[in-house]
Every structure is written in structure tokens, then in C-alpha cells.
Amino acid sequence: MTKFSKTPLAILIAGMTFSSYGLAQEQVQPEQQAEQEIERISVTGSQIRGVDMEGMQPITVISSEDIERSGASSLSDLMLQVNQTRGGTGTFTTSESGALSTSTPAGQAAASLRGLGPSSTLTLINGRRVAASSFAAGTENFVDINSIPLAAIERVEVLASGASAIYGADAVAGVINYILKKDYQGAELNLNYGNSFAASDEGRYNVNFVYGTDIGNANLTVFADYFDRNAFNAVDRDDTRDPVLISNYSYLPKDTPNIYYWSARSGDEIGNPNCKTEFVTTEFGEEICAYYHNEDDQLQSELESASAGFTFNKPFGDVDWNTEFFYSRTKSVAVSSPAPINQVDDREGPWVDETALDAFPTDVADDLLSQLWIDPFDTIAGRELYGFRFDARFSTPRTVEIETDAIRLVTGLQGDWGDWEWETAVTLSKSESEQEAVAGIYNRYKYHALLAGELCADGNIADYNFDTDTLNCGGSSLQGMYNPFLEGDANNDALLAMAQEVPTRDGESTVYSWDGRISGELFEFNNNVISAAFGAEIRREEITDTPSLNSRARLENGYLVDVFGFGSSLSAADRTQWGAFAEFYIPVTDDFEIQLAGRYDDYNDFGSTFNPKVAFSYSPIDELIFRGSWSTSFRAPSLTQAGVKLRTTTATFDCGANQAVADLYCEGFGDERTENVLELGNAALRAEESESVSFGIAFSPTTSTTVMLDYWQFDHDDLIDTDMTAVLDAAISDASLRHCGLVPEDQMGISYDPDLCLVTDESGLRIDEAGANLTEILEEWKRFLNPDYDELAAEGRLDELRFKELTLYRDHIIQLENTGTQTIKGVDFAFDHKFDFDNVTLGLSVDWTHYLEFDRNKPGSDEIEELSGTWRYPEDIASAQVYLGMDNFYGSLTVNYTGSYSDDIDGLRGRNIDELEELGKVDADGQRNVDSWTTVRANIGYDFDNMNLNLSINNLFDKEPPVAYGSRRGFDSINHNALGATYRVSFTYFFE
Structure with a gap:
């Protein structure tokens, strides 16, 4: 067997871990290492076993000791402490979970390298793939790291560099490889509890057990893990309980509806006299009852997980049989704001019979009546009633429960063939999720039937006989009329309950694969040995995401989802892939390796x-x-991106990226607008491609000191996304993309208010006709909707117009495309030094990542925008740690730093910007920065003969997150958190 010597620096690089403690405990002296025989050692980024590749690429290694001392209770907690996965919007946790299909799936989390997104980061367990979550984040498939049991992890290896040449698809930004424990001897039980220091209860409990023993000449390692965490609500902290801006209100209140402005003689919204809070004054001078999302915002979802598994290794002569298996179940509850109430066709402001005013005292009702237009409207059964429109949302937040079962089985053989080592294995990895909406979801048809008193006791809508002017429920009875203005009435509340629905969603994602690898020595060259590895893989991937019928957009229902404010995607796709690789290690000289x-x-x-x-x-x-x-890398279009069918979601268009779009749809403002859309998959998508480059230097003047500096760059092309800004821009000249009312079947494009076809340009062309001038149609549309337009124009008061843009309708149909490019450049710096005294070790480590460039083209534009230093993309991410070890005692202080970046002022509404200017919160250019954020984590512990006690305190000085006006929450929940100071107490007992 060949002996491979290592330089002292290579050994230090290989030993550098997440904390100084890991380095101090695991350091191997150079002279000892040089004499050791290296066999069956595999490092992420290479398939050649037994050869030192660590010096060629910077790898972050997080050991089991580091995990224990990090204070993390889950893998998502742990990965938020790694510089390469911090910053940008790629990494997400349950802080972004919600009840909607556009939210992060409840209870699930993903890690992303370099801010490129989780689908551009390859997640491996023991070097092999894991089934993605069947519920995508948008259309981006990802591996739910909350389903990987923390108790089973021996270490985590992070390679933040393109790695498709070794691992294939998805390794655009690199690889995160979770290594499971194996060949364990003994048993250990860990109990830990954590919470915040606040009066609210965000408690988290964790119990895990590991047992390993030899069975004959085989080893069995068994592990089990249980984790339970309470939810964290915005109202539980002073800095998130109230909105940071009064103008962050929504026009749609819960409990106390306003009266819609089209029903008011004044043309202004009329506030509900029973409003539970003070009225807000709108940009139109109205005083109304409003809603702030902070009331129901959940900053961290409730989560429970249980997992168990084993690794089994048995030799049969020269062949080893290795099997790994684990099963996990996660349960979570996620909450979103109460659903808005619209008309049946999703237009704003539903109708209610005029008798709804009976909910108020007579004098109040009479006063309201004197201010209203009482107009005829058609009910869902076909009757004509007289009433008015109102603005509201339901009282109960939308709430979903989700349960995910994940299994993973890998079994394989490895052995020697002469001087070559070989390995082959089959993998089955599956993730199954079930989602159920348990509260706050209501059937739009039943609700409108209730408003008109047309719902039968059996849940059906009554038949209306026009000739006799009667309603018929067959063998059932007709229910009463629901009054949205009536509060605290049990019978009225019982009527609303009849409209509640429980949509469900079932998903399954499966990976089947076989792989074979062989590595060994080829021949000698220049007194050194050239080594190589060869391998092949066959993989089958399948995914389905099937919502219940009542939460699908269907043509027969005019693309309307049966329930208000809720939807999900319908997708099904599969693919078969095969690949083959070759890798060579060439020691050109003793000093130069390739x-x-x-x-x-x-x-x-x-x-x-x-x-x-x-x-x-x-x-x-x-x-x-x-x-x-x-290297070059690629990301295959996700199965969801290829197979999604009319996914109900929202799309944002950027008025600041395209002036023509801003003039037609945004009153000339440069803000961002969000519309309801139906998203289509695209089987013709190309793979995203990336080219990555890195250069670095590592210097170790002593065996106790290492300094590393690495430059890295990614050029990422053919990104997959929808681009509504581009579609709106294309529609200016392409009439096939412009539709009055709903987009017809088998077509795509923008849906405009049907009434827009009542006006024409100066040539008499409608908006859906070729050659139409949209600017001229906009001017005529203003006259159509504002009867006093000419008078206001003559007096120079056009700024008082209520309607100033082309009115978009709903359910625009947009296809996923290869939309753009991005270039990311940066540097990583790492310093590690330890001092050894008598029975005392003192360590100091610093890790710093600086983004030099993060450029990508704006949606709908060829203009390149610089993201580094802008909203949610800090230029600097850093951490520093001081460690002290003394006999059995150890302790550390870790400082985590997130740099400043621009607030998202351009994405705010005009009324928000006006308020910020009044408060003096923006500079002369109308901009401001989100402050940098520095927190401290303290950790102390003591190792007894057969037990360990450990205490961690995160955010030791209870530092509040910096204010971010660009977020409705008032802070950036991607880069910061509002929990404040938290603690975790851990006890581990080692059985003899």
C-alpha cells in the first residue's frame, strides 16, 4: 500500500474546522501524519481515495464537536452560522414559511451557497444524492435539511466551488455533504432545551441517542432524534409587534369591514364605525379601518420532528458490505394573514344586501345609508338584489398543517481489485408530504351564496326560479343571510362556518440510483504516482405535487380557485439520467500537483x-x-419547472427596470407591483450553466497558525424564472399577448380589465388588436373611469385622479423561461491560531467573506443591476471566535457580523416613501441603509468522565435586528432574526 506524505500546511488545512476547538482537539502532528498509511479516505470534491486533495480547494469542515458547541438544535440552525451559506436570499428557514403555495413549505428549510439558491447547491449524504422536497419553494426544488437527523451527523463538509465535473447536476455553487456516523462504539444520550429570555415561550426540546456495537466482525450504529419547537409570533416582541410605518396598512381589515369607495357617494372609502383601532388616513384623505400584517405574522413556525436509523458495516473477506438507512417525520403548522374577500370573479369589493346595515344602531345605519349608492347586483343564484360593496378579509388567519415522511436507504459493496479500490451502491431516497388547510380557508361560491341568503343546509347553492322569484333547496332547507358587519353573533358565525373548506395537497419525490466507482494508481511519473478515479451513475427521478380539486386553477371555473386566497401547483414529471466521469491526480513535481x-x-x-x-x-x-x-457546472431544469401545470402564484414586475412599463402600469413610479398569475412549466427549458474560477493562497508560518485567502467567481447563465416585466414590455408591441378578460385556453399573456375593450386609441383600435397604441388607450381609459377628467385636466389637477394606469385583470398566464445571467465574485479570508500553555489552550479564529460583485440583469431588461450591497445582499459576512480550553473545561465567544446594505426603498409604495421623507429616514437621494448587525454567542462546557454539560447563549447582548423599512415585518428575516437573546442547555451522558 502506498504511503502519501503531506506537508504540514496541507495537514492544517485539512484539520481546519468550524471552530478553534475542533482544530485544537483534532490536530495531528506533521511527523506523525507523514508516517500514517492513508486508505479509504474520501474528501468532498474528489472521488480518488487516499490522496490529499484538500490543498487544492477550500473546504469548510464542521465536526460533531463543533455541532455540539454551536448551540444549534437543527441542521438549519447550524447552516445559518456558516459564512458561505449566509447573505442573499438563497438559504431559507421556517421564518419564511407560510400557508400559501408561494411561501416556503411549512417546516422545511434549505441551505444555499453564495446566495445562488438551494437548487444550485448540491446536497449529499455520504457523497450521494437526496430526494428533493416534493413541495417546491416557488418552482425551485430543494432538499429539506430539516428532514436530516442531526443526531446522525458525524461532520459536515462544505465545498463552495463548482463541482459538476465530479457530481453532475446542481453543483453550480458547490456541495454540502452531510457525513453520517459509522463504526461507533458505545452509547450516548443527549438532552437539550432552549428558549428565549423573553416572557413568551419559544421553547425547543431535543433528545437524541446514539448506540454502536460490534456484532461479530460487523459494526452496527443506531441513532434516534426527537425535536420539538414552539412557534414565534411577531406580537411577542416590542420591535415587531407594531408596524414600522403607519402607511404599511392594508385597506382590507378583518372583523370590521369598510364600505368600498365605488358604493360611496363621495367616492371615498367609508371606515367601519365599529373599528377596533384608530382610523388611518389614506393617501386619498380617507379615514378607514385598516389591517397590519404584524397582527398575525409568524416569524418562526411550529415544528416537530422525529427520526431514527442505522449504519451497518460488515466485511466478507476482502469485500465490505455497507448499509445506511434513516427515516424521519416532520410536522409543522404555518400561518399567513387572513384571506382577502373579493367578488366571485376575484374583482375587489364583494356585494352585500342593503339589509346588512341592520347590524348597526338605527342612527348609525341611517347615517351610512345617506352616504351610499344602493345599486342592483346579481347574486350567485341569478337573482337581482340591491346593496353595496365592502372591503374586508376574513377574521381567521390561513393555517396549514404539513407532515413530511422521508426515507433513505443506501446499500453497497466496496473492496480491492489488485491495487485499485472499488465501490458500488444502490440508493432509494423518498420524500412524501401531506398538507391540509385547517383554518381560514373559505369557498368563494358558498360565501357569496351566504351573503345573499342562497346557501342550503346541505352545502349546495339554491336553485332560483325566475318566474316565481323563489329559491329551492330540494330536500334541504334554506339558510339565513350572512351579515359580514354583524359581530359576536353565534348564529351568524355558524353560517360563515358552512363556507369553510379544507384543501389538501399531496406530494412525492423519489430518487432511484445506481453508481459504481473505482480508484487507484495508474503509473509513476517523475518519481511520483499518478492516480485516477472512474465512475458511472444511472439515476431515475420522479416528482408529483397534487392539490385537491378545490385549490386548483381550472379553465371550467374561469381559472378561479374554488377557495379565497389559497392555491397550489399541480405538477408531475420524471426523468432518467446517466453519467460517467473520470478524475486524475497528477503530481507533476513534489511541489506542484494537478x-x-x-x-x-x-x-x-x-x-x-x-x-x-x-x-x-x-x-x-x-x-x-x-x-x-x-470548472464548468450545470443545473438541470427542476422537475417542477418542467412539469408544473397552471401553478397559482403571484409575480412581481419591476417598474424601475422598464420606463415604458412604468408609464403604462405604474403611473410612472419605479416601484414593484405584484399580480396574481398562473405559471406554466416548460419542457423546452435549457439547463442553467455556470463557469467558476478560484485562486487562493494558504500560509502557515508555524504549526499553530494558518492564514488563507481565496478569490472565487461564478458566471451563471440561462437562469430559469418567470419574467412578468418582460412579458408586459413585449405586450406593448405584441397583440397576441394582450387579452381583454381571461387569457384563452392554450394561450399566454396579460389579462386586462374586460372594460378596456370599450375604449380605443385614436385610430379606433382596441387594446387586443394589432397595432393599437397603448399610450393613447391609457389616456382614453382615464377619461372612461374618471368622469371629471377633462375638468381636472383644464385646471391642472390630474394628480387627483384615482385611476391612472391600465387596469390589469387577473390570472395572467406566464411560462417559465431561461431569462438571464448573473456574475458573482468575492474573497474568503480565514485565520486560525492557537496558543498552548500548561494544560491551557487558547485559540483565535476569524472567517470573513466579502462580495466584490453580484451582478445580474434586471427582469424584463438587458440592464445589469449590482446586487452586492443592495437589499438583502450584504457585501460582508464575518465571524470571529476566541476559544479557551483548560483540562476538562472549555468556553468560547463567537462574534457574528452581517454588513450593512441598502434598504428596499425603491420597492415601496408612494405613501410609504412620503412617510419616510416626513420622518427624515431617507437621504437626499431618497435612500437609506439597513445597519450592520453584530451578535455574540457564548458557549461554556465541562467534560466529566462519562458526561458533558454545555450552555450556549445566542445573541448574548440581546441585540435587536436593524430596522428595514423595505420589509413589511420591519426587519430582514433572511439576514437577521427578532428572537433576541436565547439559551440552550445540553446534557450528554456516555454509557460505558
């Missing part, structure tokens, strides 16, 4: 791709290494 790799992948749906990699390390002296790499 890694060459290439992989060919073939997909049955979009084609094939080849991705090479070249890496080198040069060590002119033992204390110094220069290293670099170049």
Missing part, C-alpha cells in the same frame, strides 16, 4: 452536457500553498 476531471451527463428530457475541471496546488515551501481551479 487535478483533472470531466463528466458527461445525458438526460432523456433536455439532452446532454459535458463539464470539465482543472485544479492545481503549488507549494514552493512547506509553509506555503498556492491553489486554483477552473
Whole structure:
């Protein structure tokens, strides 16, 4: 067996871990290491076993000791402490969970490298793939790391560099490899509890057990983990209980509806006299009852998980049989604001019979009546009633429960074939999720029937006989009329309960795969040995996401989902892929080494791709290494992106990216607008492609000191997304994209208010006709909707117009496309030093990531925007730690820093900006920065003979998150959190 010597610096690089403690405990002396025989060692980023590749690429290694001392109770907690997964919008946790299909799936979390998104980060367990969650985040499939049991993790290896040449698809930004415990001897039980220091209860409990024993010449390691966490609500903290801006209100209150302005003689919204809070004054001078989302905002969802599994390793002569298995179940509850109430066709302001005013005292009702237009309207059964419109949302927040079962089974063989090592395995990985909406979801048809008194006791809508002017429920009885203005009436509330629905959603994602690998020595070159690895893989992926019929957009219902304010995607797709790779380690000289790799992948749906990699390390002296790499990577279109069918969601268009769009749809403002859309998958999508480059230097002047500096760059092309800004821009000249009313079947485009076809441009062309001038139609539309338009124009008062833009309707149909490019550049700096005294070790480590550039094209525009330093993209992410170890006692202080970045002022509404200017919160250019945020984590522990006690306090000084006016929450929940100071007490007992 060949012995591979390592330089002292290479050993230090390999040993550098998440904390100084790991380095102090696991450091191996160079002279000892040089004599050790290296066998069956595998490092993320290479398939060649037993050869030192660590010096060629910066790998972050988080050991089991680091995990214990991090204070993390879940993998999502842990990955938020890693510089490479912090910053940007890619990494998400249950702080972003919600009850809607556009929210992060409740209880699930993902880690993303370099801010490129979780689908561009390959997640592995023991070097092999994991089934993605069947419920995508948008249309982006991701691996739910909350389903991976923390108790089973021996270490985590993070390679933040393109790695498709080794691993295939999705390794655009790199690889996160979770290594499971194996060959464990003994047993340990860990109990830990954590909470905040606040009066509210955000408690979290964690129990895990690991047991390992030899059975004959085999080893069995068994693990089990249970985790339970309470929800965290915005109202539980002073800084998130109230909105940061009064103008953050919604026109749609809960409990106490306003009267819609089209029903008011004044043309202004009329506030509900029974409003539970003070009226707000709108930008139109109205005083109304409003709603603030903080009331029901959940900053962290309730989560419970249980998992168990084992690893089993048994030799049969020269062949080892290895099996790993785990099963996990997670349960979570997520909450979103109460659903808005619209008309049956989703237009604003539902109708109610004039008798609804009977809910008020006579004098109040008479006063309201004197202010209203009482107009005829058609009911859902076909009757004509007289009434008015109102603005409201339901009282109960939308609430969903989700349960996910994940299983993973890998079984394989490995052994020697002469001087070569081989390995082969089959993998089954599956994730099944069930979602159920348990509160706050109401059937739009039944609700409107209740408003008109047309719902039968059996839940059906009554038949109306026009000739006799009667309603018929067959063998059932007709229910009363629901009054949205009547409060605290049990019978009225019981009527509303009849309209409640319980939509469901079932998803399944499965990966089947076989792989085979072989590695060993090829031949000697220049007194060194060239080694190689070869391998092949066949993989089958399947995914389905099937909502119940009442939450699907269907043509027969005019694309309307049967329930208010809720929807989900319908998707089904599968693919078969095969790939083959080759990798070579070439020690050109004793000081200069090269890694060459290439992989060919073939997909049955979009084609094939080849991705090479070249890496080198040069060590002119033992204390110094220069290293670099170049590679290409790719991300196959996710199965959801390829197979989604009319996904109900929202799309944001950026008026600041396209002036023509701003003039037609945004009154010339540069803010962002959100519309309800139906998103279509696209089987013709191309794979996203990336080219990555890195160069670095590592210097170790002593065996106790290491300094590393690495430059990295990603050029990422053909990004997959929808681009409503581009579609709106294209529709200016392309009449096939413009539709009055709903978009017809098998077509795509923008849906405009049907009444827009009542006006024409100066040539007599409607908006849906070729050659129509949209600017001229906009001017005529203003006259159509504002009877006093000409008078206001003559007096120079056009700024008082209520309607100033082309009115979009609903359910625009947009297809996913390869929309753009992005370039990301940055540097990583790491410093680690330890001092050894008598029985005392003192360590200091610093990790810093600086984004030099994060450029991408604006949606709907060729203009390149610089994201680094802008909203949610801090330029600097850093951490520093001081560690003290003394006999059995240890302790550390870790400082985490998130740099400042621009607030999202441009994305606010005009009324928000006006308020900020009045408060003096913006500079002369109308901008402001979100402050940097620095928190401290303290950890102390003591190792007894057979037990360990550990205490961690996160955010030791209870630092509030910096104010962010660009978020409705008042802070950026991606880069900061509002929990404040929290603690975690851990007790581990080691059985003899």
C-alpha cells in the first residue's frame, strides 16, 4: 500500500474546522501524519481515495464537536452560522414559511451557497444524492435539511466551488455533504432545551441517542432524534409587534369591514364605525379601518420532528458490505394573514344586501345609508338584489398543517481489485408530504351564496326560479343571510362556518440510483504516482405535487380557485439520467500537483452536457500553498419547472427596470407591483450553466497558525424564472399577448380589465388588436373611469385622479423561461491560531467573506443591476471566535457580523416613501441603509468522565435586528432574526 506524505500546511488545512476547538482537539502532528498509511479516505470534491486533495480547494469542515458547541438544535440552525451559506436570499428557514403555495413549505428549510439558491447547491449524504422536497419553494426544488437527523451527523463538509465535473447536476455553487456516523462504539444520550429570555415561550426540546456495537466482525450504529419547537409570533416582541410605518396598512381589515369607495357617494372609502383601532388616513384623505400584517405574522413556525436509523458495516473477506438507512417525520403548522374577500370573479369589493346595515344602531345605519349608492347586483343564484360593496378579509388567519415522511436507504459493496479500490451502491431516497388547510380557508361560491341568503343546509347553492322569484333547496332547507358587519353573533358565525373548506395537497419525490466507482494508481511519473478515479451513475427521478380539486386553477371555473386566497401547483414529471466521469491526480513535481476531471451527463428530457475541471496546488515551501481551479457546472431544469401545470402564484414586475412599463402600469413610479398569475412549466427549458474560477493562497508560518485567502467567481447563465416585466414590455408591441378578460385556453399573456375593450386609441383600435397604441388607450381609459377628467385636466389637477394606469385583470398566464445571467465574485479570508500553555489552550479564529460583485440583469431588461450591497445582499459576512480550553473545561465567544446594505426603498409604495421623507429616514437621494448587525454567542462546557454539560447563549447582548423599512415585518428575516437573546442547555451522558 502506498504511503502519501503531506506537508504540514496541507495537514492544517485539512484539520481546519468550524471552530478553534475542533482544530485544537483534532490536530495531528506533521511527523506523525507523514508516517500514517492513508486508505479509504474520501474528501468532498474528489472521488480518488487516499490522496490529499484538500490543498487544492477550500473546504469548510464542521465536526460533531463543533455541532455540539454551536448551540444549534437543527441542521438549519447550524447552516445559518456558516459564512458561505449566509447573505442573499438563497438559504431559507421556517421564518419564511407560510400557508400559501408561494411561501416556503411549512417546516422545511434549505441551505444555499453564495446566495445562488438551494437548487444550485448540491446536497449529499455520504457523497450521494437526496430526494428533493416534493413541495417546491416557488418552482425551485430543494432538499429539506430539516428532514436530516442531526443526531446522525458525524461532520459536515462544505465545498463552495463548482463541482459538476465530479457530481453532475446542481453543483453550480458547490456541495454540502452531510457525513453520517459509522463504526461507533458505545452509547450516548443527549438532552437539550432552549428558549428565549423573553416572557413568551419559544421553547425547543431535543433528545437524541446514539448506540454502536460490534456484532461479530460487523459494526452496527443506531441513532434516534426527537425535536420539538414552539412557534414565534411577531406580537411577542416590542420591535415587531407594531408596524414600522403607519402607511404599511392594508385597506382590507378583518372583523370590521369598510364600505368600498365605488358604493360611496363621495367616492371615498367609508371606515367601519365599529373599528377596533384608530382610523388611518389614506393617501386619498380617507379615514378607514385598516389591517397590519404584524397582527398575525409568524416569524418562526411550529415544528416537530422525529427520526431514527442505522449504519451497518460488515466485511466478507476482502469485500465490505455497507448499509445506511434513516427515516424521519416532520410536522409543522404555518400561518399567513387572513384571506382577502373579493367578488366571485376575484374583482375587489364583494356585494352585500342593503339589509346588512341592520347590524348597526338605527342612527348609525341611517347615517351610512345617506352616504351610499344602493345599486342592483346579481347574486350567485341569478337573482337581482340591491346593496353595496365592502372591503374586508376574513377574521381567521390561513393555517396549514404539513407532515413530511422521508426515507433513505443506501446499500453497497466496496473492496480491492489488485491495487485499485472499488465501490458500488444502490440508493432509494423518498420524500412524501401531506398538507391540509385547517383554518381560514373559505369557498368563494358558498360565501357569496351566504351573503345573499342562497346557501342550503346541505352545502349546495339554491336553485332560483325566475318566474316565481323563489329559491329551492330540494330536500334541504334554506339558510339565513350572512351579515359580514354583524359581530359576536353565534348564529351568524355558524353560517360563515358552512363556507369553510379544507384543501389538501399531496406530494412525492423519489430518487432511484445506481453508481459504481473505482480508484487507484495508474503509473509513476517523475518519481511520483499518478492516480485516477472512474465512475458511472444511472439515476431515475420522479416528482408529483397534487392539490385537491378545490385549490386548483381550472379553465371550467374561469381559472378561479374554488377557495379565497389559497392555491397550489399541480405538477408531475420524471426523468432518467446517466453519467460517467473520470478524475486524475497528477503530481507533476513534489511541489506542484494537478487535478483533472470531466463528466458527461445525458438526460432523456433536455439532452446532454459535458463539464470539465482543472485544479492545481503549488507549494514552493512547506509553509506555503498556492491553489486554483477552473470548472464548468450545470443545473438541470427542476422537475417542477418542467412539469408544473397552471401553478397559482403571484409575480412581481419591476417598474424601475422598464420606463415604458412604468408609464403604462405604474403611473410612472419605479416601484414593484405584484399580480396574481398562473405559471406554466416548460419542457423546452435549457439547463442553467455556470463557469467558476478560484485562486487562493494558504500560509502557515508555524504549526499553530494558518492564514488563507481565496478569490472565487461564478458566471451563471440561462437562469430559469418567470419574467412578468418582460412579458408586459413585449405586450406593448405584441397583440397576441394582450387579452381583454381571461387569457384563452392554450394561450399566454396579460389579462386586462374586460372594460378596456370599450375604449380605443385614436385610430379606433382596441387594446387586443394589432397595432393599437397603448399610450393613447391609457389616456382614453382615464377619461372612461374618471368622469371629471377633462375638468381636472383644464385646471391642472390630474394628480387627483384615482385611476391612472391600465387596469390589469387577473390570472395572467406566464411560462417559465431561461431569462438571464448573473456574475458573482468575492474573497474568503480565514485565520486560525492557537496558543498552548500548561494544560491551557487558547485559540483565535476569524472567517470573513466579502462580495466584490453580484451582478445580474434586471427582469424584463438587458440592464445589469449590482446586487452586492443592495437589499438583502450584504457585501460582508464575518465571524470571529476566541476559544479557551483548560483540562476538562472549555468556553468560547463567537462574534457574528452581517454588513450593512441598502434598504428596499425603491420597492415601496408612494405613501410609504412620503412617510419616510416626513420622518427624515431617507437621504437626499431618497435612500437609506439597513445597519450592520453584530451578535455574540457564548458557549461554556465541562467534560466529566462519562458526561458533558454545555450552555450556549445566542445573541448574548440581546441585540435587536436593524430596522428595514423595505420589509413589511420591519426587519430582514433572511439576514437577521427578532428572537433576541436565547439559551440552550445540553446534557450528554456516555454509557460505558
